[in-house]
Structures are given as C-alpha cells and as structure tokens.
Amino acid sequence: MAVVMMWAIRSSLDYNLAAKQIEGNGKIGPVAFSHPKILARFEEYRELVKAKAARNGIGRRDERCIADGNELLRFYCSTFMCDLGLNGSSSICNQQYCSICGIIKSGFSPKMDGIPTLSTSWRAHVAIPEDVEEEFKFMNVKRAMLVCRVVAGRVGSEGEEIDKEDGGFDSVIGRGEGSGAQTKVDDEELLVFNPRAVLPCFVIVYTV
Numbered sequence: 603m604a605v606v607m608m609w610a611i612r613s614s615l616d617y618n619l620a621a622k623q624i625e626g627n628g629k630i631g632p633v634a635f636s637h638p639k640i641l642a643r644f645e646e647y648r649e650l651v652k653a654k655a656a657r658n659g660i661g662r663r664d665e666r667c668i669a670d671g672n673e674l675l676r677f678y679c680s681t682f683m684c685d686l687g688l689n690g691s692s693s694i695c696n697q698q699y700c701s702i703c704g705i706i707k708s709g710f711s712p713k714m715d716g717i718p719t720l721s722t723s724w725r726a727h728v729a730i731p732e733d734v735e736e737e738f739k740f741m742n743v744k745r746a747m748l749v750c751r752v753v754a755g756r757v758g759s760e761g762e763e764i765d766k767e768d769g770g771f772d773s774v775i776g777r778g779e780g781s782g783a784q785t786k787v788d789d790e791e792l793l794v795f796n797p798r799a800v801l802p803c804f805v806i807v808y809t810v
C-alpha cells in the first residue's frame with residue numbers, strides 16, 4: 603500500500619497518534635480545511651451524551667461516557683473522484699458524487715443501518731470492494747481513508763436488551779457474517795447512528 607498523501611483536517615490534533623495507526627509511511631501534509639460547524643456539532647453531541655450518561659449512569663461503563671462521551675479513534679474508507687491528493691492538492695471539490703469531499707465539507711449523512719466505523723485501517727479498507735477503482739476507472743474513482751474521532755457513548759451489541767428507561771445505547775457493535783444463532787459479533791465494527799458523533803480528522807489518499 604502506498605500512501606499518496608495524508609493531512610490533518612484540523613490543526614490541533616495529535617498527528618502522531620493517527621500516524622502510528624496507519625500502515626505504511628504516512629506523510630503528513632499541511633492542514634487543509636477547517637469546518638467549525640461540524641466541529642461545533644460534534645462537541646454539542648458529546649455534551650448531550652455526557653449529560654445523558656451523568657443522568658442515567660450507574661454502571662462502570664458509564665464512567666467514560668460521563669468523562670468524554672467515550673471518544674474513540676476509528677477508520678472509515680470511501681471513494682472520491684477529484685484531484686484530491688494529486689500533486690499535494692488538498693482542496694475539496696463540489697461534485698455531488700465525490701463522497702470523501704462531501705463528508706469533509708458537510709459531515710456524514712444519516713444512515714438507516716448506522717455509519718460503520720472500523721477499529722483498524724485494514725478493516726475499513728476491505729469494506730470497499732477491491733475492484734472499485736478498476737470498475738469505475740472511467741469516472742476516475744479512487745479511494746481515501748478518513749481517520750475519525752467518534753463519540754461512541756454507551757456501546758451496545760445487537761440482541762442486547764435495550765433499556766429505554768436508562769437511555770439505551772448511542773452506538774452498537776456490528777454484526778458479522780452468518781445469520782441467526784450462527785451470527786458472530788464483529789467487534790471491529792462500530793455502528794454509529796447519529797452523524798454528529800463522527801468527526802473526520804485526517805484524510806489519507808493511498809493506492810493499493
């Protein structure tokens with residue numbers, strides 16, 4: 603895997619922390635964007651999660667939620683179609699189907715099944731079909747990895763009883779392959795239901 607370019611979306615983050623988690627030799631470029639609105643929404647959401655946990659929290663797992671909303675660093679892979687990363691370009695485009703640029707510009711969109719955030723860059727990478735670049739070459743489709751801060755809040759696993767009285771869950775551990783009793787829990791995948799809970803912080807443009 604060759605890293606073409608990596609840069610931070612916000613300046614005040616710990617570069618080293620993310621760089622360490624990225625396979626390959628991530629080169630960190632200049633700070634590209636700031637999106638005060640998305641950051642403000644993220645912080646507002648964290649306060650809601652913290653307040654809810656403080657109100658309802660009784661168990662040990664609520665302690666992190668009360669402290670910082672249970673923030674985690676997670677990976678999300680997607681595609682883009684513009685010149686992002688080309689010759690060091692860090693400007694985002696306005697094309698409707700350029701999904702990386704869309705996320706950076708406006709944040710994530712709500713998804714019925716939750717926004718899948720992965721604990722490793724490899725898992726995030728394989729979440730996108732292997733041949734996507736080949737298949738959509740005519741549209742200049744490429745892939746990039748987003749390193750995101752995620753307010754996970756109280757994490758549940760599917761099948762676990764949801765207790766509405768104590769506020770329920772803010773995110774859910776994914777369900778892996780199989781069905782019914784054969785279903786394996788995929789603890790590398792965390793599904794987040796509120797788009798405000800995910801803040802993209804680093805973009806890594808890479809080639810396979």
Ligand SMILES: [Zn+2]
Pocket residue numbers: 682683684685686694695696697700702703704
């Ligand atoms: Zn773009």
